[in-house]
Amino acid sequence: MFLENIPWPVWIESIDSKIIFLNKNYESIYNVKLQDVIGKTNLEAFPKETAQIYDKQIQMCLQRESIHIVEGKIENSIVECYIFPIKDENNKVQGVAGVIIDVSNTKEKQIEIEKQKNILRTIIDAVPEAIFYKDEESRFIGYNKNFENYYNKRGVTEILGKTDLDIYGNKEVALNFLKQDRGIMKSKEARYFEYSVKDNLGNERIEENVKIPVIDDSGNCWGVVGMSRDITERKNIEERLRYLSEIDILTGLYNRYSFEEKIKELNHEKYHPLGIIMGDVNGLKIVNDTFGHLEGDQLLKDMSDVLKKVCDGKGYVFRWGGDEFIILIPNCNEIQCEETIENIIYECNQSTYKYVRLSIALGEAVKLDLKEDIYECIKKVEDKLYRQKLLEKKSIKSSILESLKKSLEEKNMETNEHTERVVKYALVVGRCLKFKMSDLDELTLVAKLHDIGKIGISEDILLKPGRLTLEEFEIMKTHTEKGYRIINASSELGNVAKCVLTHHERWDGKGYPLGLKGEEIPIISRIISIVDAYDVMTTDRVYKKAMTKKEAIYELNRCSGTQFDPYITKNFIKYIRELA
Structure with missing residues (x-):
């Protein structure tokens, strides 16, 4: 009765594999009647392959004399069969029994769990x-x-x-x-x-x-x-972003943002007195206009190197903006600020920047009180700085122009002698035309600076031994505009700049860069055009041999009224002929 009520199929066999008992669940699920198979062996009651599997598992259980679990698939179900020996009171095996349990649901859950575990493992490994x-x-x-x-x-x-x-x-x-x-x-x-x-x-x-x-x-x-x-x-990216936020990329100095942060840090009793030095680089506009902004950038880098060298270990250098710098020096009095400024000027003079001598206008102030507004101090420094810049403006520009002239001479060894001859010829013509002393001074300046723009022309073009290509000639022609920009940086030399710009204009209007004609061309430019051409014709150049004086006079006469002002040409030729 007990076996009939077990909710799983149950079977019992003798040790010689003869069927003794099948409960009703077994009969119902596997469509087998006990009365049809009782006393039969597995081979007699079931298909051969199935019977052989049964016999094999039963024999394993009998050999071990212990429970044996077999998993298999019957139709669409996964089952586990628990096979166990039946022993008498003497512990001797008298038969074997089995309970078949459908574990399909459990197995499906296990498979699903394993699948989820594998997916999770794959994700975790990935x-x-x-x-x-x-x-x-x-x-x-x-x-x-x-x-x-x-x-x-x-x-x-x-x-x-x-x-x-x-x-x-x-x-x-x-x-x-x-x-x-x-x-x-x-x-x-x-x-x-x-x-x-x-x-x-x-x-x-x-x-x-x-x-x-x-x-x-x-x-x-x-x-x-x-x-x-x-x-x-x-x-590394975070550090780079931090660097970009705090450091000026061009100069490697601290930037304006860093200045704001450093002020907060230094506004403490232990850092006072706080020295403040402001600097404004001289000549940046001229260098930018003449050689381009890459050279201007190099000027700023060289100046930054000077400031870093002087302030290393004792102060912080910031690029305030454009060509302006600020230095903050903790525990620094006015005398120490002045010593720092002297050291900066000394290092500038030692610099080897190739075009102009490094020069910077400097002003200083000292913040003594914590309550004092740093920006009020900076305003005082700016006032000192621009007052100094105003006082030195003329000498600074003169110094820069002189530096550029020397650089041009280094590019072409003939330039200095050529300039001296142009000045000499121009003054002769100027006196002949009854120029006033002030006009002669201006004429001298134009004569000295007429080729200053060539500092911005490549040596490959300036010293080319053969004829220039059209493209190269177009580049060469830009020296008048470059010269104009260089000289025009000085407000008191505006007319000189204009004459340098137009000294390659022609009397017939076919010159450059503006295409001016006749008396539209400043008279100083007309003089320089003639005397410059004469000196070029009568001097050996890398690309041609010098003409004789006679040949040059012939060319001046030939171009009189087209390239050159005829009246000035006539007077200049008269002077040339009178020379021995």
């Missing part, structure tokens, strides 16, 4: 971070592929059951990891760590480590889950 799991003794009980690879590359192949002390190369760091674990399990709170490590090639890397406590339903912590990732690249 993430670029190293993930690990530790028990309450900080022993590793699981990890993903990246974690495993990290240690495999370092020769560690056994990880499960080990602690950081067993597998990590640096014992001091490993002990710190274990200390972190204990702290997390005690506080039951996640924590973030950042530390420096060496990769398998010995390169320094920065890693971040997040550890989270694993807490059960009872609130007990049984371990930690951790994730490590290499953040070296991110840190």
Whole structure:
């Protein structure tokens, strides 16, 4: 009666495989009647293949004399058959019985769980971070592929059951990891760590480590889950962004934003008196106009190097904007500020910038009181700076022009002698035309500076031994405009600049750069045009031999009224003929 009420199919056989009993569940599920198979062997009652499987499993149970579990598939169901021996009071096996349990639902759930585990494992293995799991003794009980690879590359192949002390190369760091674990399990709170490590090639890397406590339903912590990732690249980007936010890219000095931050830091009693020096670079516009902004940038870099050298270890140098700089020097009085300014001027004079002598106008002030507004101090410095700039303006521009002239002479050894001859010829013509003394002074300046714009022309073109190409000639023609921009930077030389701009205009209007005609061309420009052409014709050049005086006079006569002012040409030729 008991066996009939068991909710699973049950069968009993003798030790010689003859069927003794099948309960009603067995009969119902497998469509077999006990009365049809009782006393029969498995081979007689069931298909041959099925009977052979039954016999094999039964024999295994009888040999072991213990329970034997068999899993199989019957039709669309997954079953487990528990086969066990039936023993008498003497513990002797008299038969064998089996209970068949349908485990389809359980197996499906297990398969689904395993599938989910595999998906989760695949995801965890796919993430670029190293993930690990530790028990309450900080022993590793699981990890993903990246974690495993990290240690495999370092020769560690056994990880499960080990602690950081067993597998990590640096014992001091490993002990710190274990200390972190204990702290997390005690506080039951996640924590973030950042530390420096060496990769398998010995390169320094920065890693971040997040550890989270694993807490059960009872609130007990049984371990930690951790994730490590290499953040070296991110840190480098962060550092670069920080650098870009604080440093002026061109000069490598602190920028305006850094100035604001540094003021907050230095507005403290221990840094006072606070020296403030402001500088404004001289000649940047001329260099930009003449040689382009790349050379202007180089001028600023060279000046920045001077300021950094002088202030190294004692002050902070900031690019305030454009060609302006500010220096903050903690614990600096007025005398020390003046000494710093003298050192800057000295280093400028020692500089080897190739086009002009480094020059900077400087002003200083000292912030004595914490309550004093830094910007009021800066205003005082600016007033001093621009007052100095105004006083020195003329000498500074004269110095820059002289530096540019020397640079031009270095480009072409004939330039100085050519200039002297042009000045000499121009003054002769000027006196002949009854110029006033002030006009002769202006004529002299134009004669001296008429080729100053060539400083911005490549030596490959200036010293080319053959005829210039059309493209090269167009570049050469720009020297008049370059010269104009250089000289025009000085407001008191505006007319000189205009004459330099137009000294290649022609009487017939076919000159450059403006195409002026006849008396539209300033008279000084007309004079320079003639005397400059004569000197070029009668002097050996890299690209041609000098003409004789007779040949040059012939050319002047030939071009009179077209290229040259006929009246000035006539007077100049008269002078030339009178020369021995």
